[in-house]
Amino acid sequence: MNLKQLFFGVLLSANFTSFAQNANKEVLFTIDDKPYYTDEFARVYNKNIDLVKDESQKDLNQYLDLFVGYKLKINKANKLGLQNGQAYQAELKSYRNQLSKNYLTDSKVTQELIEESYKRSLKEIKAAHILFMVDENASPEDTLKAYKKAVEVREKALKGEDFGELAVKYSEDPSAKENKGELGYFSAFRMVYPFESAAYKTPKGQVSKITRTRFGYHIIKVEDVRDNRGELTVAHIMILKPQNQNPEESEKAKNTIQEIYTKLQQDENFESLAKQFSQDKSSASKGGLLNRFGSGQLSSEEFEDAAFALKNPNDYSTPIESNFGWHIIKLIERHPVKTLEEMQADLDNKIRKDERSRLITNSLTEKLKKKYAVKRNDKLYAALSKTVTDKFYMGEWKLPENTKPFAGDLVTIDKKAITGEDFLKFLATQQRGENTIKPIGKLVDKKYQEFVDVKVNELYNNNLENEFPDFAAVMEEYRDGLLLFDLMEKEIWEKAKTDTIGLQNFYESRINNYRWGNRLDAIVLTSTKMDVAKKAQKLLKQGKTADFIKEKLNLNGKVDVMSNAGIFEENSDALPKGLVKKDGVSDIIKDGEYYFIVKINKHLEAGPKTLDEARGKVINDYQQYLEEKWVGDLKQEFKVNVNQPVFEKVKKQIKS
Template sequence: MKKITFIICLLALLSANTQAQTLFSFDHQKVSVQEFLKAFQKNNPTVTKNKTKAIQDYLELYINSRLKIHEATVRGYDTLSQIKTEMANLRSQISGKYMHDQDLLNRLTTEAFQRSQKDIHVAHIFIAFQDKNGFNNKAAADKKRDLVLQRLQKGDDFLQVAKELSDDTTSNKNGGDIGYITVFSLPYPFENAVYATPVGKYSTVVASHAGYHIFKNLGERKAMGKIKAQQILLAFPPGIDAAGQQKMKQLADSLYDRLQAGDDFSKLATTFSNDYITANNNGNMPEISVGMYAPSFEEKLATLKKDGAISRPFKTAYGWHIVKRIAVTPVVSDAENEANKLALQEKIKADSRWDHSQDFIFDIVKNKIGMKNYPIPDPLLWSYTDSILNKKPMPPAGRKIQSTDPLLTIGDSTLTIGDWIKYAQTHRFKKDGSGPENLVTVKNNFFKQSMLDYYQSHLEKYNEKFGSQMKEFKDGN
């Protein structure tokens, strides 16, 4: 392949005065800045931030494409398998960004940023679908839900109702108080309910696979961010009485006085703290983020306004604490910060809120491309599948099924029973390894994946922007 020659600096691409100049040349051919920028702007119309990096990334792709297409044309082997493979790889690389709803990603990013700016103190009432014997009893859960709502509507205290009726055994003893949360702390439906609830109010009922949930917004604060701190903990031993607690307070007060007089916090933590994990590390705690500790602990820590500040002794259920603020990493407050946007988007894509990012594809397949589900009864399909996957004797009805029988048609592509078996073979266990996946779920996922595969393989036909981009690459433009 011919050596490429650069004439100008990449950064000069951003200057209007250089657009008539040659950007690079190869084999006596010259490519101008203007020609490249036209292709870049056409294929990246929404880039407004970090434009230099976007240009640099696209330039590498553009040069490789021009050189490969040129070489294939000159040598007359543009149909060679290697070139086909490279173009297929290029297509795969580019098509990925068209397989998700970018408008949805932008909306979720804005939403996550806004929610990240505050922490919300939350209480929770949970009503389980399962009874005490482990059997599903939705009717009883519905009745209990209605009772809870009646009491809340007539003005009963939320925390008291939680103590009496919530099935959340980890929080009902303290009135359902689950501490502070921020964006990504809770499953997305719960997060939506909490952030939609004004201070002092309770949410609408949210249903999950486990039961009903009601949340109360106990209060809000500016986002705490992440805090590095040291701690001296005088922990309460089991069964300690009030006199014993008071004696430990006297020790905590004396340690605080010594700190105010200039004693070293690390040495006192090592000597006196019986939180042995942190005591062996000079009192240093793991970096603290929202919801890691009891609300009373977080609130005391948040009152320390500068690095080096030391709290007065304060009491929690665990004992007497003295904490020292070391450093704070605040949440990003610049909505246009590119690094923060990318970090939020990575979290979004790993979260349940991204589960619907491909719904638009399913709509296109169902409403424009067309699909047909062949009427093989599910019980018969499950029996046949179980026999094949687990090497069991085939039931008489299953012997009528052939691996070449059609199961699903999408557009002009037909998927067979054999295709289903191949998919089920590799997807029949849950991702967490906890056991077999329900075959109904496996089948639904098979249909969804088949729709995605068909759409991606015919993307030029259904996405004009992608089709134009691939045509330009094939034309070397």
């Protein structure tokens, strides 16, 4: 996630809240005499209050100060002309296009498709097919020819002829010669919608009816149906592959994971080993625990297959290799397939990108045609239609040299007039596609209907702010948020990163805010056996290295000693509880199932971090300091006037 995504993730919420106090809208404050109203303040407060972790910001007095500061920044951005930037305009347009998709839909049809796709997603189908290719807009003669071939071959399949051999002989899918039409397992959204529907409606072991898609006619044989695998919660121990691909380092990583696996086979605790040795920093402190996942959600197929192969909770895998390193996976819990409610948003998104979205679009368009009065000038249409010749099929048709006779109103949609010239220009762009409908008059009729559909939807889309107050509110928030991001990047964030002298001075004046705790430079040896721990302690006192001790004590394929070395915080999980923090080799310490021996080479006492060591935190604090100072300057630059009686009234309304 980049900075801008994070910024807007906090600023905007996916849930649209209703307007508060809309009927009693009053001026809450002004900035240079520009009014800002109570309804916006109440709506934004109610919407964002659950996202605020700082309790002081939930106080309405404090929140008003933040809100005024927010509007001051927007005024500054507009004063600087940031709203006229090409990048800003392009991103705002892109966001509106994305947001408008939530409104350019038929909710009833969408919900029916969501429920259908969910039901299908519960199963995976294994199928083969035979394809008879024919274009969507092919002539009736060509279409009938392909259909008859499909009927003949389907009859052969129904009489028991081998489906794979029929696919090799008759299918026009180029891959059929090699795979005999086999498609493997698939679920919802993996195939074009008509094909998917035919497959799911055909019982296991049977041959489908002849099915038409944009590729042609299909015959499908359903060979197997199985349940979706669901999701898993697992833990893992990971040893990273060396980035330099050094063979020696690679072999060392492989040996380490094998040592850990041997210790697991000796009944050592998985979580403890993960905490000590796993190099996945995000999960090691949690005993290797990962977030639950389903098929295709991880970036390693090898990892997923090994995880799903585990049968029972607490089973663990042999070491498996992925692109990232070596893993041992432990099954924690199996989860059934998500509920419809849980998958609703994801399915909705997939449907919008899928062929079935046409059903939604067509349904909405028909409703809009009833909502908006559509009236055509038939006389002008007839004259215009005569200008289109058969050259259109070859992409060689050109607009009439004189288009003035067609400049009149061709069609009126909800009192909005569209000229014949507009339709002619639309036709000119349509020559790029495949146009097989004949005669040319029928093709022009079809293009006219497409043109009207586009214009009806454009009118509706352009009027969304007036149709839906919540859409208008979110667009206003995003418009302001985008300006604010650009302004903050220009005035604060970049300055904090590039103002090296200012950053250095800020760090030096607050150096005690950036400190290390006490640390140890140490070697840690662990074993589950007291006698082995004693031998390890003796060798460590003799000055032997960890590698020497492991080689000496790990015999006959058993791993009785593991080592860990580096700089540790004094409260690190890798260190045993009760460790006396003094230089040299410690006593043997029992902590859980393990015996620990720690050799402390050096104490690194608490003290200030250097600027480089604390740079991220210092930059963040410096940005906050600059912003607070900057907002103070803005209050001097702009005249702010808060209507205090109205604010007291709105506070009571919100609290009630």
